[in-house]
Amino acid sequence: DIQMTQSPSTLSASVGDRVTITCRASQSLSNWLAWYQQKPGKAPKLLIYKASILETGVPSRFSGSASGTEFTLTITSLQPDDFATYYCQHYKTYFPAFSFGPGTKVDIQ
Amino acid sequence: EVQLVESGGGLVLPGGSLRLSCAASGFTLNSYLMSWVRQTPGKGLEWVAHINQDGSEKYYVDSVKGRFTISRDNADNSLYLQMNSLTAEDTAVYYCARLAIWSFDNWGQGTLVTVSS
Numbered sequence: 001d002i003q004m005t006q007s008p009s010t011l012s013a014s015v016g017d018r019v020t021i022t023c024r025a026s027q028s029l030s031n032w033l034a035w036y037q038q039k040p041g042k043a044p045k046l047l048i049y050k051a052s053i054l055e056t057g058v059p060s061r062f063s064g065s066a067s068g069t070e071f072t073l074t075i076t077s078l079q080p081d082d083f084a085t086y087y088c089q090h091y092k093t094y095f096p097a098f099s100f101g102p103g104t105k106v107d108i109q
Numbered sequence: 110e111v112q113l114v115e116s117g118g119g120l121v122l123p124g125g126s127l128r129l130s131c132a133a134s135g136f137t138l139n140s141y142l143m144s145w146v147r148q149t150p151g152k153g154l155e156w157v158a159h160i161n162q163d164g165s166e167k168y169y170v171d172s173v174k175g176r177f178t179i180s181r182d183n184a185d186n187s188l189y190l191q192m193n194s195l196t197a198e199d200t201a202v203y204y205c206a207r208l209a210i211w212s213f214d215n216w217g218q219g220t221l222v223t224v225s226s
Contacts, residue, residue, distance in 0.1 A: 034213070043204055043216035043217065043219055044154065044204075044216060045216075046215075049212040050210060050211075087154055089154070089212065089213070091211035098146075098156035098159075098211075100156070103153055103154075
């Protein structure tokens with residue numbers, strides 16, 4: 001089974017910082033990889049799908065990229081509204097199933 | 110505006126059953142695959158099941174196979190999750206989510222299921 005890992009698990013940052021979160025898979029994945037933002041008590045919100053496509057309405061400071069088994073979410077200039085937990089999610093095409101990474105919490109330094 | 114509203118959660122005894130409902134509005138339900146995703150503090154987010162547009166294909170995570178059944182009523186704009194033989198490990202917030210391009214693009218607010226004696 002494909003295992004998803006995220007690093008770091010927690011990240012302390014300041015407003016204006018460039019932030020990078022990495023999602024790695026135990027084996028090569030398709031580009032069916034999505035990123036979500038979740039705030040306490042709220043449902044996750046889709047930010048990026050198919051590894052690098054920005055969901056409608058999501059600010060352009062968010063971006064995604066892929067390289068082999070490594071996927072990256074970058075926030076170019078962290079804003080107060082961005083302090084949250086971020087999850088990656090993969091879709092496994094050969095057996096219809098989805099898996100989520102364990103999450104990365106971005107908090108205020 | 111897309112809206113997904115879950116209901117049916119609550120406290121249930123181990124071995125008991127519960128049926129979750131999700132009322133969809135603001136889009137044409139029969140055009141989309143739909144899913145249930147659950148979240149616990151310990152295990153994070155976990156896909157539970159999804160169903161294709163006409164309900165003919167259903168897929169489940171191994172831990173719920175044979176116990177949970179996903180279904181839909183497109184005429185009533187509703188998605189369901191019948192949960193039987195519940196255990197403490199099923200305790201979670203359950204989200205109804207719309208699938209698009211193999212990602213969950215809209216989510217409900219969630220409904221809490223607690224399995225405890």
